[in-house]
Amino acid sequence: METWFLILISISITYLLKLIIFNLFYPPIKQSLNLPPGPICFPILGNLLLFRKSFNDLYPVIQSLHAKFGPIITFHFGSRPAIFIADRFLAHQALVKDGASFADRPLTFDGSNQNHITTAFYGTKWRLLRRNLTAEILQSSRVKTYSHARKWALERFLNCLKIRSKSGPVRVLEHFQFSMFSLLVLMCFGNKYDDDKIKEIEDVVERLLSNFSRVMTHDVDFNGYMVPRNGIVYIMNGAMGLDPNVWENPMEFKPERFLSDEKAFDISGNKEIKMMPFGAGRRICPGHVLAMLHLEYFVANLVWNFEWKAVDGEEDDMEPKQEFVMTMKNPLRVNLLARF
């Protein structure tokens, strides 16, 4: 038999098996349900053409659908509805008030959910992993003992910026994210890993973090609609911080807005959501306190160690891009001059 024919048959069988297994876990949902509004769904195919796009490509499409249909919309991936929520009150209702219904994660493609806290189903294993992380690794007295790791990660970060800054303008934020992962790896595994191993683990962490969607374990009446069992729910983190009733000119780069009223702003979103860089509710980022500490420490050192100059002709561009958190589509580049 021709090789190409065998390859074709193998691909088709793999695809069919995947479809059968997927449908066993997530049986098709009845179209007659009162789902949130959205574009017309073609039976079976759903919005499959869009499904082939990455989440980044989909983001502007979803934004325009929100403008047309409102803050909660349905989008069909095959026979399965995905619900997108882009309103801070609805996000609070889902993640905090009705937190238990919206706390599960979808099955990953390789089925390895239970091995990682980020992807674990909402249940005993997740609780255990989460308790271990918060009570062991992130416990405040333990965190103090990581000061050597913080120093190491900072030095690594500053050295990297010093080298990069010699050959032109630098995108500081991208390096910051990298240094955050190094710190995390170091806290978990100590200094025994070399740079290559750290990079490998960082890549895995990054891939894991890119899946923060939720899956419904049962039907929920939500804001006059039905969010069905097995539906996937995406909370549009970036959209949360853009309410002009909370933030004056939300698209303007105005860091001083965080100086006033600092105490009234609760980043955990427990009482209300004004922005949610760390998520909210039961699956809120368990590292958010450490991350905030780390951020302050790093930013202070960036200001201390470098003289910053804007690149001639380049301006702040606040156009967003959805990654595992919302980032700038065109990150600001700066010329850095090392002081020491």
Ligand code: HEM
């Ligand atoms: C600036 C730094 C960070 C940002 C912006 C960030 C953001 C987030 C976000 C948005 C989520 C999803 C929450 C949700 O599903 O609602 C998350 C989850 C998570 N983060 Fe972070 N994070 C940061 C740093 C860290 C650090 C330092 C750690 C560990 C020490 C960490 C560990 C985790 C874990 C384990 C989860 C999954 C929690 C779960 O599913 O139960 N993150 N993070």
